[in-house]
Amino acid sequence: MRKPGGAALILGFILSFCSADLVITRPPKNATVLEDTRLLMHCEAAGNSKPRIKWFHNGDLMSRIGTNYKIRNTGTLRFRQVKVADRGVYRCKVESGKESLFSDPAHLVVEAEVEIIKQTPESGKLILPYNTGVRLTCWAAGIPGPKMQWRKNGVSIIDVEEHGVVIEEKWIAPDSILSSVLHTGNLTETTNFECEAVNQNIGGDSVQSKVFNIIVRQNEDTNKRTSGICLPYNGTRCASVLGTSTVFLNLSQPTPFEDQEKMAADLLDQMFNVETTKTIRERCNGHGEKLICNYVFPPCENYLNPKPVPLCRESCTAVQDLLCYVQWPVIQNSNIHVKLPTCDNTLPSKWELEAEGQPCTDANLFDRDQTEVTSHCYVDQGRWYNGTVNMTKSGKPCQQWSLNYPQKHKRPPDVYEELRDSENYCRNPGAEEEGPWCYIDSNVPGERWEMCDIPACGEEMESPKEELKMSWSTILIITVVGSVGVFVLGFVAIVCYHIVYNKRKVVRYKNTPQDDLEIDIQKLPANMSYHVVEEPIRLNPKLQAFEYPRNDIIYIKDIGQGAFGRVFKAKAPNILKHDEEVYVAVKMLKEDASDDLQADFEREASLMAEFDHPNIVKFLGVCAIGKPMCLLFEFMSKGDLNDYLRICSPEMYMNVRKHHTFQLREGETLSLDLIDQMDISQQIAAGMVYLSEKSYVHRDLATRNCLISDNLTVKISDFGLARSVHRLEYYKGSDNDAIPIRWMPLESILYNKFSVESDVWSYGVILWEIFSFALQPYYGMTHEEVVEYLKDGKNLVCPENTPQQIYDLMLKCWSRKPSHRPKFQMLYNSVSAFHEELLKKRTKDISEV
Numbered sequence: 001m002r003k004p005g006g007a008a009l010i011l012g013f014i015l016s017f018c019s020a021d022l023v024i025t026r027p028p029k030n031a032t033v034l035e036d037t038r039l040l041m042h043c044e045a046a047g048n049s050k051p052r053i054k055w056f057h058n059g060d061l062m063s064r065i066g067t068n069y070k071i072r073n074t075g076t077l078r079f080r081q082v083k084v085a086d087r088g089v090y091r092c093k094v095e096s097g098k099e100s101l102f103s104d105p106a107h108l109v110v111e112a113e114v115e116i117i118k119q120t121p122e123s124g125k126l127i128l129p130y131n132t133g134v135r136l137t138c139w140a141a142g143i144p145g146p147k148m149q150w151r152k153n154g155v156s157i158i159d160v161e162e163h164g165v166v167i168e169e170k171w172i173a174p175d176s177i178l179s180s181v182l183h184t185g186n187l188t189e190t191t192n193f194e195c196e197a198v199n200q201n202i203g204g205d206s207v208q209s210k211v212f213n214i215i216v217r218q219n220e221d222t223n224k225r226t227s228g229i230c231l232p233y234n235g236t237r238c239a240s241v242l243g244t245s246t247v248f249l250n251l252s253q254p255t256p257f258e259d260q261e262k263m264a265a266d267l268l269d270q271m272f273n274v275e276t277t278k279t280i281r282e283r284c285n286g287h288g289e290k291l292i293c294n295y296v297f298p299p300c301e302n303y304l305n306p307k308p309v310p311l312c313r314e315s316c317t318a319v320q321d322l323l324c325y326v327q328w329p330v331i332q333n334s335n336i337h338v339k340l341p342t343c344d345n346t347l348p349s350k351w352e353l354e355a356e357g358q359p360c361t362d363a364n365l366f367d368r369d370q371t372e373v374t375s376h377c378y379v380d381q382g383r384w385y386n387g388t389v390n391m392t393k394s395g396k397p398c399q400q401w402s403l404n405y406p407q408k409h410k411r412p413p414d415v416y417e418e419l420r421d422s423e424n425y426c427r428n429p430g431a432e433e434e435g436p437w438c439y440i441d442s443n444v445p446g447e448r449w450e451m452c453d454i455p456a457c458g459e460e461m462e463s464p465k466e467e468l469k470m471s472w473s474t475i476l477i478i479t480v481v482g483s484v485g486v487f488v489l490g491f492v493a494i495v496c497y498h499i500v501y502n503k504r505k506v507v508r509y510k511n512t513p514q515d516d517l518e519i520d521i522q523k524l525p526a527n528m529s530y531h532v533v534e535e536p537i538r539l540n541p542k543l544q545a546f547e548y549p550r551n552d553i554i555y556i557k558d559i560g561q562g563a564f565g566r567v568f569k570a571k572a573p574n575i576l577k578h579d580e581e582v583y584v585a586v587k588m589l590k591e592d593a594s595d596d597l598q599a600d601f602e603r604e605a606s607l608m609a610e611f612d613h614p615n616i617v618k619f620l621g622v623c624a625i626g627k628p629m630c631l632l633f634e635f636m637s638k639g640d641l642n643d644y645l646r647i648c649s650p651e652m653y654m655n656v657r658k659h660h661t662f663q664l665r666e667g668e669t670l671s672l673d674l675i676d677q678m679d680i681s682q683q684i685a686a687g688m689v690y691l692s693e694k695s696y697v698h699r700d701l702a703t704r705n706c707l708i709s710d711n712l713t714v715k716i717s718d719f720g721l722a723r724s725v726h727r728l729e730y731y732k733g734s735d736n737d738a739i740p741i742r743w744m745p746l747e748s749i750l751y752n753k754f755s756v757e758s759d760v761w762s763y764g765v766i767l768w769e770i771f772s773f774a775l776q777p778y779y780g781m782t783h784e785e786v787v788e789y790l791k792d793g794k795n796l797v798c799p800e801n802t803p804q805q806i807y808d809l810m811l812k813c814w815s816r817k818p819s820h821r822p823k824f825q826m827l828y829n830s831v832s833a834f835h836e837e838l839l840k841k842r843t844k845d846i847s848e849v
């Protein structure tokens, strides 16, 4: 929006005096309203000809239709649900012929009912040792700003001295968000505390409260619980983390060591078993293992008076919220008897040590690898880069890590030690990204974080000093040997070339263009056979037409690791005739691939080469001449659908959305509504109609195997397991085939029968994933338990906020008899009809506004 210049406003006033005919008969008035209510602001005028009306909000010209408002033809500004962001000064401008006139400013105040937006400890129910206290905090938001009142066992805490509690209040956002902290004092019996927030708004009084139920363990219990001994760890499950360090064994258990070892094993198994993408798994596993081992086998403080050293709150929070945010809730909701720690202020803080004198262990999460501490370049993922670059690669300034403004985040320096004293320098806390990055110090929507332009060590220019260190004799030897080598190689290459050229037509490669800045030669596979044609390849003839010169591929960056090897983003000039430079995803077969894997890889390519559908990822080319074999697919900018759904999950809002791995476009939000969910479901159904009509069974239909790009375009990918069932009714897999149990019906799990109908079952599970924002199906159950669950005739339960008719479709897909399951065409029809209905309803709602 452009602001009207001051001159334009002055001119407006002048014109208003000069214009005798044009008058505003009904100007906008000041108003105070409650958020989410409907609101009309009028502006009527009389003049010689019908006046045109424009509106300005805080000086900005408003477009005719906004996300929650519309300017009617009559000039009335109508809000469907007014929001706090809409408050401010409004003016209308009426124009008739050459005359124009501004109204007086009308002030709109939008008030909001009170809401407790956060509380710590989050669970509201906590168990404390005898005679200890805890800090309780409530954050309340509302306009006008709320007041907070605390109660202990139902009685208002007025006299804080008498109850031994202290309250601290702080405005987080002046007049709208208040935080209130209460120190309970030492408690000797179970007690309820309650925070109650109140505000008086235009709609009347609004109140909301939260209760903390604090159970106090009695004294004897406490003694028993902490009686133990200090011994060196001599188990296996935590050996890599703990070595033989001294740990606390809890003597209140019958067989302390075995019990604790089993507890660690159960938690670790759960964590490693969560099905998720490789990036998420790698981010979590090492850190999660350290935390779990230090939690179950705490360090022991004192041989004579053994005491376990608890985890530090910050380490616990870092693993729960940032490093293992996917695995954590799955373990926590599973039905194993052991639970992960509660990462709230019942755990001591690492930074309040001196004040409170209670030691804690940070589980060595932040142990610095001294060989990786660098300042001009970064090693590995740059976790220990400690240089002072403080600009992103597109030149945007970095935000201070200790500030939560303009970007709100959960990576404060007290959680991540590597961010201490890091000012606003690029860092990669927890090695969550591929290299150092930072939050952008800017209010522009969609600009949140970006990688920094710091070279990886070894990829910077080679130091000339190193070269000078070589003796002249070495240089001479290298030169002579090098020249002879080049001559011999050249000769051999020419001979080979002629031999092979006569045998068959060969694709000849151009040199990789060296002047393109985006090439990262270091990351291209070392390939001695670029210019030498190897023994004639026995490539599937279908694929030969897709051969693409590997030297034309322009590497951009790594994007993932698949079953076959690395996947990277690249440019492939002229791969499509009509398009000069196309982004592609290159799947590169790993060097040590077995013959079987190579055959599977080639088979996936031959299969994909046959498909041509907007909801199936497009196969664009193959580099089969030379090694390693590479497959080129259209690039899907938002990666796999499973990750995307998780990022868009309403629950993950606080944890992940702020740290998504791709940049948002202007106006783009990371949330999905029902219409989007139906859109995604419809696209996958369309792809499956196509595949099933061609008699292909995918066998691994799951959101992790779908890819998403801009405008929510979804495509099915990963045909590694797909088989043709042309002449057979179903495909009988080998007993060694890995089966994605949670996506499969019983006949596939038990008898290896795969058919279009088993794909329909998986489609039902995909719907469930879409509506649960990619929770793990049957989370908390082991594979064996899933099979038992299915055998008992039970199904996945309906995810929250899923329309009944969609859940009914899922249930149909999960009919035990394959022949009772719907056909993909029918699923597509039902999903499209519902999608259509929702779209119509939305269009109607908008036009009514």
Ligand code: ADP
Pocket (backbone or CB within 6 Å): 277, 559, 560, 561, 562, 563, 564, 565, 567, 585, 587, 617, 633, 634, 635, 636, 637, 639, 640, 707, 717, 718, 720
């Ligand atoms: P594989 O088939 O070898 O198991 P995947 O297809 O699972 O490999 O790819 C691994 C990762 O690479 C995916 O999770 C996804 O993030 C990324 N990827 C794969 N293909 C594409 C593509 N066409 N566009 C963008 N990203 C892709």
